[in-house]
Amino acid sequence: MNIKHILKTRENFINLLNSLSLEQINTIPEGFNNNIAWNFGHSIVTQQILCYKLSGLPLLIDEELVEKFRKGTKPESPITEKELENLKIIALSSLESLKNDLVIDSFKTFQEYTTSFGITLKNVNEAINFDGIHEGMHLGIAMAMKRTLKQQ
Numbered sequence: 001m002n003i004k005h006i007l008k009t010r011e012n013f014i015n016l017l018n019s020l021s022l023e024q025i026n027t028i029p030e031g032f033n034n035n036i037a038w039n040f041g042h043s044i045v046t047q048q049i050l051c052y053k054l055s056g057l058p059l060l061i062d063e064e065l066v067e068k069f070r071k072g073t074k075p076e077s078p079i080t081e082k083e084l085e086n087l088k089i090i091a092l093s094s095l096e097s098l099k100n101d102l103v104i105d106s107f108k109t110f111q112e113y114t115t116s117f118g119i120t121l122k123n124v125n126e127a128i129n130f131d132g133i134h135e136g137m138h139l140g141i142a143m144a145m146k147r148t149l150k151q152q
Contacts, residue, residue: 003099003128006047009135010091013040016142017084020149026078029148036145037079037087039138041069044091046134050127051098055107060094071116098128 017025017040025036034042045066048059059066065087067073079087101107107124114120115134121127 002132003095003102006128006132006135007092007095009132009139010043010095013043013135013139013142014088014091016139016146017088020146022079022081022084024146024149025084026075027149028075029145031148032141032145034074036142037084038069038073038075039142039145040091041065041079041087042071042073043135043138044087044094045069046071047098047131048094050113050121050131051107051124054111054113054121054127055124056109056111057101057106060097061090065090 017036020036028035045061045068048061049066049070052059068076102124110121110123110127112120112122113127115130117130117133119130121130
């Protein structure tokens with residue numbers, strides 16, 4: 001797994017978002033705990049935490065986004081069109097920054113972390129590999145939500 005795979009997952013996520021109304025993106029389908037907007041935001045926030053926070057570097061996103069989409073949260077209010085467009089921009093720009101930060105060797109340290117999958121991450125490359133799996137899972141959940149929404 002590498003950044004180009006994560007980028008493709010995010011592009012697919014954005015295409016999914018573009019195929020739905022804002023109301024659908026904010027709807028929590030029956031049988032789910034969150035919505036498509038949350039899954040998208042959560043993917044972005046998790047990548048920042050795994051790669052930057054665990055490396056002791058400042059996040060490239062606002063703390064407000066972290067509080068809204070980090071693990072253990074759920075949608076408290078609908079996302080606005082402006083917030084959604086901002087997330088789409090951040091989804092792509094943050095990966096470009098990650099690529100650049102890897103090239104200039106910004107990731108000097110890493111705080112070992114065991115994920116809820118039971119996988120222990122020991123460096124930023126392992127975090128990137130895991131993030132690809134994590135984002136693919138959340139895209140799959142969002143795709144299942146879309147199918148559920150179309151049936152309602």
